[in-house]
Amino acid sequence: MATSDSPLNVPNVTLAVARLEPGGGGVSPPSGTDDGTGAEFFEDFEGLTVGDDITNTVFDSGFQVYAADDQASVGTKSARFDNNDGGSQTGIQKNLSSMLGQGDEIWVRLDARWQEGWLFNNNIGWKFMRVHTRPVGQSNAGYVDWYNCGGRRDQGLDSVAWYHRSEPEADYDIRAAGSSRAADQIIPGEWHTYEMYVKFDTEGVDNGGTALIRSWIDGVLLEEVRDIGTMADAAHEVDRVHICTFFNPPTSAPFESFDPVTEQTAASAGAETGSPQAQSMWIDRMMIRTNANPPVNTDSAGNLCIGV
Incomplete structure (x- = not known):
């Protein structure tokens, strides 16, 4: 596997996440490997031509994502977001x-995998993994999100690396995720496995409904959110998945980058409009499953998951 972290000579796109120690819950990784049989979507990028723009071939939309062989978690190829x-x-x-x-x-x-030296923006979260809801045949009713906190410190996010957000909730409910910033933060330059699960309902399981959000890093349960809804109306529908589709700039000055390793901030002209620097990340072995053909693995708490 190649290890160079120098960006390709091609424009824009994003992704990734990592960590040192298992986070909240202490749930062990599942055993077994899911080969993707019957999955809604599975791509390991091995059959693609290096350098091809796969934004609208492998995927359905996005911004300049390329088949690459400079990094891979398994095999020799991955998708690179620049x-x-x-x-x-x-x-x-x-x-x-x-x-x-x-x-x-x-x-x-x-x-x-994020490149070494990866920077987030300060005072704003970073959209990592999202599932989109909408009224039938219409455009948007909000996303169910998994964010990296970046340098965000409000709403109790000063001591964690991640949070979940449900836009279909009237007040965009935010829930901190994980055990600590140090334990769960990404480690640029390393591959790690990330998984999110959502059950769709207007009320969380703790409020009489069935809605749930779970996230795992390296097969270990990071968080289970039980008290917020994941759709605004029972008649709404879920139509797509987004991965890193917007690099949020801070909403107001100061415009600063945030280093997830050192937790230091620095003035950044780029942060005023998007990414604080030119940088790349890679994804591999992307899989989507639904209850039509669910995973067969479970974590040690009995939760169904695709796993590592």
């Missing part, structure tokens, strides 16, 4: 083959 300095447009979108609705479930799993 971000421009100051660029906000990034990432990929994958449409579902059929709509999901109330009571349905989705699992999204991928390996991700």
